Amino acid sequence: MTPQDGARAVYRLGVLPSGTAGGDARERALAVARESTLEVPAGVASPAIEADLLGRLVELRPEDDGSVHAVIDYPGGIFDGSLPQLLNVLHGNISLLPGVRLVDVELSEGLCRAFPGPRFGISGIRERAASDAVGRPMVAAALKPVGLETPELASLAAGFARAGIDVIKDDHGVTDQAPSRFDDRVQRVAEAVLDTNAATGGSTAYYVNVTGPLESLTQRVSRAEEAGCGGVLIAPGLMGLEAMRMLAAGPTALPIMAHPSRGDVGPDRDSGISPELWYGLLYRLVGADSVVYVNAGGRFAWSLDTCNALNRRLREPLGSLRPALPVPAGGVQADDAPEWFRRYGSDTLVLIGGSLLAQPDPEAAARALVDQARRVAVDGESSLA
Amino acid sequence: MTPQDGARAVYRLGVLPSGTAGGDARERALAVARESTLEVPAGVASPAIEADLLGRLVELRPEDDGSVHAVIDYPGGIFDGSLPQLLNVLHGNISLLPGVRLVDVELSEGLCRAFPGPRFGISGIRERAASDAVGRPMVAAALKPVGLETPELASLAAGFARAGIDVIKDDHGVTDQAPSRFDDRVQRVAEAVLDTNAATGGSTAYYVNVTGPLESLTQRVSRAEEAGCGGVLIAPGLMGLEAMRMLAAGPTALPIMAHPSRGDVGPDRDSGISPELWYGLLYRLVGADSVVYVNAGGRFAWSLDTCNALNRRLREPLGSLRPALPVPAGGVQADDAPEWFRRYGSDTLVLIGGSLLAQPDPEAAARALVDQARRVAVDGESSLA
Numbered sequence: 001m002t003p004q005d006g007a008r009a010v011y012r013l014g015v016l017p018s019g020t021a022g023g024d025a026r027e028r029a030l031a032v033a034r035e036s037t038l039e040v041p042a043g044v045a046s047p048a049i050e051a052d053l054l055g056r057l058v059e060l061r062p063e064d065d066g067s068v069h070a071v072i073d074y075p076g077g078i079f080d081g082s083l084p085q086l087l088n089v090l091h092g093n094i095s096l097l098p099g100v101r102l103v104d105v106e107l108s109e110g111l112c113r114a115f116p117g118p119r120f121g122i123s124g125i126r127e128r129a130a131s132d133a134v135g136r137p138m139v140a141a142a143l144k145p146v147g148l149e150t151p152e153l154a155s156l157a158a159g160f161a162r163a164g165i166d167v168i169k170d171d172h173g174v175t176d177q178a179p180s181r182f183d184d185r186v187q188r189v190a191e192a193v194l195d196t197n198a199a200t201g202g203s204t205a206y207y208v209n210v211t212g213p214l215e216s217l218t219q220r221v222s223r224a225e226e227a228g229c230g231g232v233l234i235a236p237g238l239m240g241l242e243a244m245r246m247l248a249a250g251p252t253a254l255p256i257m258a259h260p261s262r263g264d265v266g267p268d269r270d271s272g273i274s275p276e277l278w279y280g281l282l283y284r285l286v287g288a289d290s291v292v293y294v295n296a297g298g299r300f301a302w303s304l305d306t307c308n309a310l311n312r313r314l315r316e317p318l319g320s321l322r323p324a325l326p327v328p329a330g331g332v333q334a335d336d337a338p339e340w341f342r343r344y345g346s347d348t349l350v351l352i353g354g355s356l357l358a359q360p361d362p363e364a365a366a367r368a369l370v371d372q373a374r375r376v377a378v379d380g381e382s383s384l385a
Numbered sequence: 386m387t388p389q390d391g392a393r394a395v396y397r398l399g400v401l402p403s404g405t406a407g408g409d410a411r412e413r414a415l416a417v418a419r420e421s422t423l424e425v426p427a428g429v430a431s432p433a434i435e436a437d438l439l440g441r442l443v444e445l446r447p448e449d450d451g452s453v454h455a456v457i458d459y460p461g462g463i464f465d466g467s468l469p470q471l472l473n474v475l476h477g478n479i480s481l482l483p484g485v486r487l488v489d490v491e492l493s494e495g496l497c498r499a500f501p502g503p504r505f506g507i508s509g510i511r512e513r514a515a516s517d518a519v520g521r522p523m524v525a526a527a528l529k530p531v532g533l534e535t536p537e538l539a540s541l542a543a544g545f546a547r548a549g550i551d552v553i554k555d556d557h558g559v560t561d562q563a564p565s566r567f568d569d570r571v572q573r574v575a576e577a578v579l580d581t582n583a584a585t586g587g588s589t590a591y592y593v594n595v596t597g598p599l600e601s602l603t604q605r606v607s608r609a610e611e612a613g614c615g616g617v618l619i620a621p622g623l624m625g626l627e628a629m630r631m632l633a634a635g636p637t638a639l640p641i642m643a644h645p646s647r648g649d650v651g652p653d654r655d656s657g658i659s660p661e662l663w664y665g666l667l668y669r670l671v672g673a674d675s676v677v678y679v680n681a682g683g684r685f686a687w688s689l690d691t692c693n694a695l696n697r698r699l700r701e702p703l704g705s706l707r708p709a710l711p712v713p714a715g716g717v718q719a720d721d722a723p724e725w726f727r728r729y730g731s732d733t734l735v736l737i738g739g740s741l742l743a744q745p746d747p748e749a750a751a752r753a754l755v756d757q758a759r760r761v762a763v764d765g766e767s768s769l770a
Contacts, residue, residue: 017653031684035684037531037558038529038530038531038532038558039529039530039531039556039558039738039739040529040530040738040742040743041739041740041742041743043743044530044739044742044743045530045532046532048532049530049531049532049533052532053530053531053532077532077562077563078531078558079562080560080561080562080597081561082561082597082598083598083623084560084596084597084598084623084624085558085560085561085596085597085623087623087647088557088560088596088620088623088646088647089558091647091649092557092558092620092622092623092646092647093645093647093679093685093715095622095646095648095649095650096645096648096649096650096651096679096685096687096715097651097684097685097686098651098653098686144423144424144425145422145423145424145425145429145430145434145438146422146423146424146434146438146463147423147430147431147433147434147437147438147462148434171424172473172477173422173423173463173470173473173474175465175467175469175470175473176465176466176467176470177462177463177464177465178462211469211470211473212465212469212470213467213468213469213627213631214599214625214627214628214630214631215631235469235473235477237472237480238469238470238472238473238477238627239469239625239627240599240624240625240626240627240628241625242598242599242623242624242625242628243599243625243627243628245599246598246599246600260478260481261473261477261478261480262472262473262476262477262478262480263480263481264476264480264481264649264656264657264658265480265481266481266482266483266656268402268483268484268656269654269656271649271651271653271654272649272657273649294478294481299416299420299482300478300481300482301482301483302481330478330481353424353425354424354425354426354429355426357425357426357429358425358426358428358429
């Protein structure tokens with residue numbers, strides 16, 4: 001299945017308002033293959049260039065819903081080892097066409113090797129977590145809302161650390177606003193968590209949100225390392241996927257958690273990229289150690305199928321790249337957490353955000369959650385996933 | 386209309402498969418306002434934070450097609466002066482919701498001031514162009530396809546320069562592949578264009594494509610300056626909008642042309658961002674001097690209304706930021722160019738790519754195009770735009 005060189009992509013050609021997709025599917029598929037590579041009318045490029053670099057339509061598969069899946073092979077020579085050109089070929093100009101959706105991608109091993117993948121991955125995150133965080137799902141909580149002052153966020157973090165939460169992350173909307181400047185927050189919240197760990201013997205990690213101006217990225221990550229953060233949170237949809245790739249390929253010694261904000265993807269779309277490819281394949285490829293996504297049953301109406309596919313993409317073999325940790329979030333209710341622990345299994349970090357903060361005693365609720373995650377392991381229920 | 390501080394956004398809430406948008410439009414709009422700001426359930430944040438930082442639903446406007454437009458004001462305090470946080474508030478997590486589309490944005494002057502805008506803009510590009518390029522539309526051509534070797538690209542560029550083309554740009558898919566490495570191309574193509582200018586007295590500008598790894602951006606732009614390029618081409622959809630913002634805010638002394646690849650926008654979508662906001666407002670805000678988009682009548686089936694709205698956004702007053710130059714492209718036929726000259730007026734750079742290369746004599750065809758653009762000015766036809 002893995003192509004020898006270059007990449008294989010599958011596009012869903014949806015039914016257009018003007019008629020069906022079936023009738024002109026071949027023409028549309030050939031247009032996609034040309035637009036993504038040579039981008040000149042037939043006859044302009046030399047026969048040698050057409051033979052070497054034009055995307056090649058391999059198969060057309062009619063689907064039950066009237067759409068057609070077009071399988072296109074892209075030759076290795078069209079790529080240049082960079083992420084921008086990978087994106088350009090897979091989903092560049094054609095992202096502007098109506099009714100074309102990228103639904104599957106297989107990368108050759110050569111292409112995979114051009115990308116860093118997760119430095120820590122699932123096993124690396126687990127090694128840095130509590131000593132009992134083996135064979136059980138992990139639990140994350142969020143520091144929010146924006147508007148809280150740094151001491152309030154630090155106090156919230158200390159409570160979650162006392163409760164044994166594995167990862168505490170900033171809300172991605174808590175950036176560098178007046179109530180909590182980055183430079184202040186990274187110091188004081190990290191200190192609160194480290195102090196609590198020292199008192200309890202715990203090993204809660206604090207992931208500070210480094211999303212912000214590109215010029216400040218390196219410095220913010222250095223500050224996070226110096227302050228003793230356990231990781232960093234970044235929103236590649238806001239800063240650019242290439243910014244995360246650069247961060248992961250650099251000297252950073254902290255796990256990277258990727259946030260899904262401004263993904264502009266969804267299971268409901270006729271165009272764009274499927275969420276499991278965007279978050280499951282591409283985020284992992286460019287170095288996310290853990291990937292937050294909006295879980296089924298939450299505020300975003302994503303299907304369980306999409307979430308399962310995303311989990312699979314993050315964990316399955318991909319060249320020699322490490323697996324990344326799925327982080328279902330986006331309105332997971334604290335009461336439902338045990339169900340998700342069982343359903344998604346132990347290689348999961350379940351993020352309970354607002355629902356935990358809405359409890360009368362967030363620290364006690366967090367402690368109960370961690371206990372439930374531990375019981376999943378004891379009961380062996382994670383094997384049901 | 387311009388908000389006092391922060392920003393005003395209008396979202397189209399489309400009809401969902403589950404029913405109509407109208408019935409629950411208020412609930413959906415309030416969910417958008419909350420998701421984009423506090424991101425916690427009602428009751429979690431203090432009354433002071435809710436009053437200060439929660440997005441405020443100002444108006445719901447039912448539309449004829451069953452959708453509802455929701456007008457939401459975002460307070461100044463939710464922003465931090467960075468592009469990532471601007472994107473996060475306007476179209477962050479909510480980009481993952483079904484049937485929510487960002488269709489209008491007004492920024493306060495304070496927010497506008499946080500962004501560089503075009504350094505050169507329309508007048509700056511014109512000043513650097515041929516002395517007769519006043520009061521007439523300008524003409525651009527593209528160097529492609531990928532696979533041509535650098536001497537072939539240089540030869541093509543020399544021909545276009547002899548023809549008096551105003552701007553010659555690399556195809557955005559010509560990056561750093563084996564047949565034409567960036568470092569080689571920037572030197573030799575710039576030299577070919579400069580030599581031709583010296584011989585003809587022309588002032589054709591060569592815009593080299595600097596899209597690539599983020600680590601190499603600064604160096605590639607420096608090379609472009611040293612080689613005598615007239616500008617640079619960058620695809621923010623591939624490198625991140627934030628990368629273009631950083632480039633524009635930096636010391637670069639070359640005009641920036643922005644390419645639309647991987648915009649994942651289109652007039653046909655129920656979600657996402659409207660093309661006129663993405664390319665017309667945001668690209669300009671972060672510093673594009675000229676903005677390539679896929680023109681009506683080309684390969685991408687965009688409507689004339691969308692293109693006109695995009696042109697308007699690029700040219701209209703926006704704080705103290707300069708106007709940016711619209712670059713209609715994406716399958717404009719050489720024969721149709723005069724129509725676009727007249728329709729879009731003199732403040733336009735019409736890019737004829739593949740169609741020019743498909744002519745028996747591209748140089749002669751390019752010369753004819755430039756003559757036509759000059760006649761538009763002589764005839765005063767640009768006033769019809």
